[in-house]
Amino acid sequence: DAGVIQSPRHEVTEMGQEVTLRCKPISGHDYLFWYRQTMMRGLELLIYFNNNVPIDDSGMPEDRFSAKMPNASFSTLKIQPSEPRDSAVYFCASSFGEEAPLHFGNGTRLTVT
């Protein structure tokens, strides 16, 4: 298996623009997680899905952030409009089961200028 695939690897955009990050989880995994990593705040869980259904989005910072999982093999995280403070590395991770180890993608480094 190719592992969790995220795209793009890098994204540079201007403040106010819409940004869409994409994730393909490992086939057969039933949990999908979106994390954000910054030096100041470390790793933050934004939202997670179970069987394509959002379970907990309490970590989503603002209404500017939204996430979808239209099917078992694809998820998106959208920021509209983007702001400089959204600059971070965004990770997608998937797992098979509640207590199973997470498999992380290599992340999308977002820079908002």
Add this chain to the structure above:
Amino acid sequence: AQSVAQPEDQVNVAEGNPLTVKCTYSVSGNPYLFWYVQYPNRGLQFLLKYITGDNLVKGSYGFEAEFNKSQTSFHLKKPSALVSDSALYFCAALTGTASKLTFGTGTRLQVTL
């Protein structure tokens, strides 16, 4: 609320020497505990986990961790460090009441010749 503490921002050790990366946790119920490693520009990789049973857990790349319930600790250890072990290490906790991991702030391990 769950919390995970990694008291050391950085640990320095000479190659060939034993290493310990500390982790303490505060969770309700029986904890599931994990260690992950992150190399530069990569996502986190699973190293090992404790669910139940033997307090000494063996994982990937020669790492092991010791669960100590009375001290609420789960320290990561390796008998002989390698330069290639230099990376960022994260401890994480999960309880049966929630599917989301709580991560520590990370400890940077630097192994020198």
